[in-house]
Amino acid sequence: MVNFGAVRRPSGALEEGLEPAQVAEALGDAGTVGWIDFLDAAPDELHALEGLFGFHPLAIEDAQNADTRPKIEEYDNFLFVVTRAINHNPGAEALDLITLSVFLNRHVIVTVHPRPMRSVATAIERLRKHPELLASGPDRLLHHLLDHVVDHYFPILEELEDRIEDLETAVFQAADPTVLERIFDARKEIVVLRRSLGPLREVVTNLLAGVPYVDQDLRPFFRDVSDHVLRLLEELETNREILSGLLESHLSQTSNRMNAVMKRLTALTVVGLPFTVISGFFGMNFDIMPWLKASWGVAAATGLMVALSAGALVLFRRMDWL
16 A cells, blocks of 8 residues: 655645555656655555556566565666665564665655555655655655665664673573573574675665766765665674674583583592492402401491592592582
């Protein structure tokens, strides 16, 4: 469905609540620029864009696919951009990644996304307050959208860094069976974020290099977006290395704890060994053995077992094995 349809007239007035056909008709007036935003659009709604604005059917097909990789493609009469935005949902267990497809020419920008997006909602509110955002063309709005798309990654990364700090503390404290799972969850999120931001860097780089329907005057603005993407990628790489170090430390700590347990069990086994050896010696089936017929034999054997075990216990305590 159409989430937002509006045109900006040469007079500066913003007309909202328009359908795609009405926007296409309004664009016949010189100086009029429009924006159509589709939320969870039906296939027939998107295919209608081919007749209204001349968009290529292959690009329209990509816009319907939520798994389309972020990219930028040039066509004869429009520019097609795909990026992956993210909604910041504090406390959510999974990342809310949303594919945003953008069709752009000199007169209209069309955005398509399957679920509500905060970056798009922010852009709509800004356009309502400042209709002049479309005065210089739809490419200015494209920058505004990409800028908000990138900015919404920063709170996600901040939360991820806070979780990594908690993991750093947990790894060197008492054994926590959830630490390993939490480390792998954080690493998985980093991989997902890198898969979204890596191609987005390529998109912004192409916009900086110069593409049709994007004025060269906007290059400094896209350069700022590119700097933000690079900063995010660098922080993700740093956090990935930290998590790798935490994983190694956790495995080392687990191994050390296991060694300590095995050391204590070995010491306890040695402490109890005299009872087994001596009782086994005097339990052999022979008639002639020392102490066997003596009245004090049992007491002497018991005392010997206790003395040897006590000596082993004292030795291991001095060695800090027990």
